[in-house]
Structures are given as C-alpha cells and as structure tokens.
Amino acid sequence: MSNLEVKKEAFGRLLMIMDELREKCPWDMKQTMESLRHLSIEETFELSDAIMQGDMSEIKKELGDVLLHIVFYARIASESGSFDISEVIDSLCEKLIRRHPHIYGDTQVANEEEVKSNWEKIKMQEGNRSALSGVPRSLPAMIKALRIQEKARGVGFDWEQPEQVWEKVIEELNEFKMEVEKENNQRMEEEFGDLLFALINFSRFKNINPEDALEKTNRKFIHRFTHLEEEAAKAGKKLEDMTLAEMDVYWNQAKSIPMK
DSSP: OOOHHHHHHHHHHHHHHHHHHHHHHHHHHOOOHHHHHHHHHHHHHHHHHHOOOOOOOOHHHHHHHHHHHHHHHHHHHHHTTTTOHHHHHHHHHHHHHHHHHHHHOOOSSSSSHHHHHHHHHHHTTTTSSTTTTTTTSOHHHHHHHHHHHHHHTTTTOOOSSSHHHHHHHHHHHHHHHHHHHOOHHHHHHHHHHHHHHHHHHHHHHHTTHHHHHHHHHHHHHHHHHHHHHHHHHHHOOOGGOOOOOOOOOOHHHHHTSSSO
C-alpha cells in the first residue's frame, strides 16, 4: 500500500467513526456548530501551546483534536444538505490552485513577497471588497495588527525600509510620553495603541512574530516568578513581607535555571 493510500484509509476511518458517533453517541448527537465553537477555539489554543513548547507528540495529539472538529462541522452541515467534507476539501484545493498561479499557471515570481502579493491581488479579484476583509474581527488585537499590516503590504501599502519604521516607533513613543506628562488618559490610550502598532510593524520588518515574542516573555516571567515563590516558601517567607532586594536574589537565581 502506498503512502497516499495509507493516508486515504486513515481519513476514511475517521469519517466512518464520526458518522457512528453522530448517529449513536448521546453527546455527539446533541452538538451543533454553535455548541462546538468555543471548544474549537480552546483546541486551537492548546495546539498553539504545544507548538510553543516544541512537543511533537503533543502537537500530533492536538492536530487530531482540531481535525476532529473540522470533520464534525462538515458532518453537521451535511445533515441539512449545506455541504459535506468532500466539498470542503474540493473548495480548498481549488482555492490553493487558483492562488498559486506560479505553480499551477504561467506566473513568474522572484521571492516569497511576490507570492504573498499575488495572493492578496487574487483575493481581490475573487470579490473581496477590501484587502483587509479577510481579517477576522474577533482576532486578538496583536495578531490582528500583524495581519492587517501584512495584508496592506500585499497590495503595496507599506514602508520601504525598516529604518523608516523605527523612526515611526520613536515618534509614537515621544507622543505617548507627552500625553503621560499631561496625564490625559484618553489620549494616553490612543498613543499607546499607536506605539504598539508601530512596534509590531517594526517586528514584521525584522521577521519577529510579536505574538510569539510576547508569549516567550510571558513564559519567562512565569518561570522566574514561580521560582521566586517556591524559594521564598522554602525559606519560610511571604512575598508580601519581603523587600524588592530580597526578592531580586531569587529572581536572579531563576535566570540561570533552564525553563521546562
């Protein structure tokens, strides 16, 4: 049996199990797209955690959970005659072929940026009214900012050099400082948002994913703070009774301890 046949058999088995669960399991029979939605979001975040940890075994497991939800939604839709899993896959295949004319057509591209630019132009030809229309409104703000910037770049609206973006960061930082000095809360919030947007823009030019970067810092802080709590407890101390200098001793110790 070829590798492709093995994959087809595995996918067919999943579809058969999904059909049986939907027809026989009380819990699965009761589910709707709406009831699954929050669970799907949770599974996506669990996959994200596994990827950040670099745990391939866990990534495999979480990918399976995400795939289950995709198959589940398609099965529910098939019951009303809306669509089935084959239509989902065929639609995806057609979109991939249509948006990769450099592979399935005569278009020539020189690099990744031209591929992304073509992708956005093709989306506009497909009927999208705005280059930004594909950005989900419910995306977390940082990821949304990055996607907005990437999509704007796809149609040619972008800075030319990272130095220009860095100048914008400094400009926004100074404007934020001015509002802080004036203690104008509404303007502070606005300028802080502009500063974050500019920093995300700069990170994009330096090929840094801002969401990943911040999450790594979150994990680093948790690692060091947890060490601080544990060591303080061993010494019979409470954090609220310790000075910052005392806490810094444990904090600095944590810097040399590898993260799990």
